[in-house]
Amino acid sequence: MKLDRIYSAIVLIVIVCCASQCVSAAITTDGMLNDEKTITLPEDGGRWHLSVVGNLNSAQCKQLTTWMAQNEKLKQLVSQVHYHKVDVSTNIYKDRYAPTLQGVPAVRLQDSSGRIVYDATIRNIPYTAEGLYAALYHAVNRYYNKESCPRRPTPAPPLPDVVPAPDIQPILPEPERSVVDSSLVLVGIGGLALLVGFVIAWAKKYNSPKR
Numbered sequence: 001m002k003l004d005r006i007y008s009a010i011v012l013i014v015i016v017c018c019a020s021q022c023v024s025a026a027i028t029t030d031g032m033l034n035d036e037k038t039i040t041l042p043e044d045g046g047r048w049h050l051s052v053v054g055n056l057n058s059a060q061c062k063q064l065t066t067w068m069a070q071n072e073k074l075k076q077l078v079s080q081v082h083y084h085k086v087d088v089s090t091n092i093y094k095d096r097y098a099p100t101l102q103g104v105p106a107v108r109l110q111d112s113s114g115r116i117v118y119d120a121t122i123r124n125i126p127y128t129a130e131g132l133y134a135a136l137y138h139a140v141n142r143y144y145n146k147e148s149c150p151r152r153p154t155p156a157p158p159l160p161d162v163v164p165a166p167d168i169q170p171i172l173p174e175p176e177r178s179v180v181d182s183s184l185v186l187v188g189i190g191g192l193a194l195l196v197g198f199v200i201a202w203a204k205k206y207n208s209p210k211r
Contacts, residue, residue: 038073039133039140041080046112050077051084053097054105060122061085061105067129074133081109109136117143 041048052068054061065085068074086093088104097108102121109118118139126132 037137039077039080039137041077041140048081048112048117049084049108049110049114050081051086051097051108051110052105053086053093053101053108054088056085056087058105060125064105064107064125064132067132071129071133074129077133077136107132107136109139111143 050068052061052064054064056062056065068078068083086097088098097106100116101108101119103123104121105125106119106121107125108116108120110116118136120126120132120135126135
C-alpha cells in the first residue's frame with residue numbers, strides 16, 4: 001500500500017508539471033510578453049504602415065480597432081506608424097490589399113518600402129490585444145534579425161597554381177675505403193716466407209740422422 005501511494009504521488013506530480021508546461025506554452029503562444037518588451041521602430045523618416053482591413057462595421061473589425069485605440073502597447077505602436085483602417089468597399093482595398101490578402105478581417109504591418117512584416121487574417125489573428133501585440137513584436141524581431149544577418153561573402157579569388165618543390169635527395173658521402181700501402185703487404189709476405197723457410201730448415205736439420 002505504501003508503494004502504491006508513492007507511485008500515485010509521483011504520477012500526480014508529473015501530471016501537474018505537464019499541465020503547468022502546457023499552460024505556459026499556451027500563454028506564450030497567445031503572446032504574453034514582459035512589460036519591458038516593446039516594439040521600437042527606426043526613426044529614420046520612413047514610417048511603417050499598420051493596417052486593419054475588412055468590413056469596418058463588422059464586430060471583428062470593431063474589436064481590432066478598439067484594441068488599437070485602448071491597449072497601451074498597441075497605442076504606442078500606432079503612434080510610430082501610418083495607421084490605416086481600410087474598408088473592403090474602397091478602391092484602395094481592391095487595388096492594394098485584395099490581391100494579396102487571404103481573407104478579412106486582417107491586420108498587416110509593412111516597412112517603409114511596403115515589404116510585409118506581419119500579415120494575419122481571421123484564421124490566425126490572436127484572441128487578445130496582448131496576443132496581437134506579441135505576434136507583431138516577434139514579427140518585427142524576425143524582420144530585424146533577417147536584415148542584420150551578415151551578407152554572404154563574395155567568393156575569394158582563385159589561388160595561384162602551386163609548383164611542387166623538386167624532390168631533392170641528399171647526396172651521401174661514400175664510405176671511406178681503407179687504403180693499405182702495397183709495400184707493407186710485400187714486407188708482410190716476405191717476412192712470412194722467411195719465417196716458413198726458417199721453420200722448414202730447422203725441421204730438416206732436426207730430423208736429419210746424426211753421423
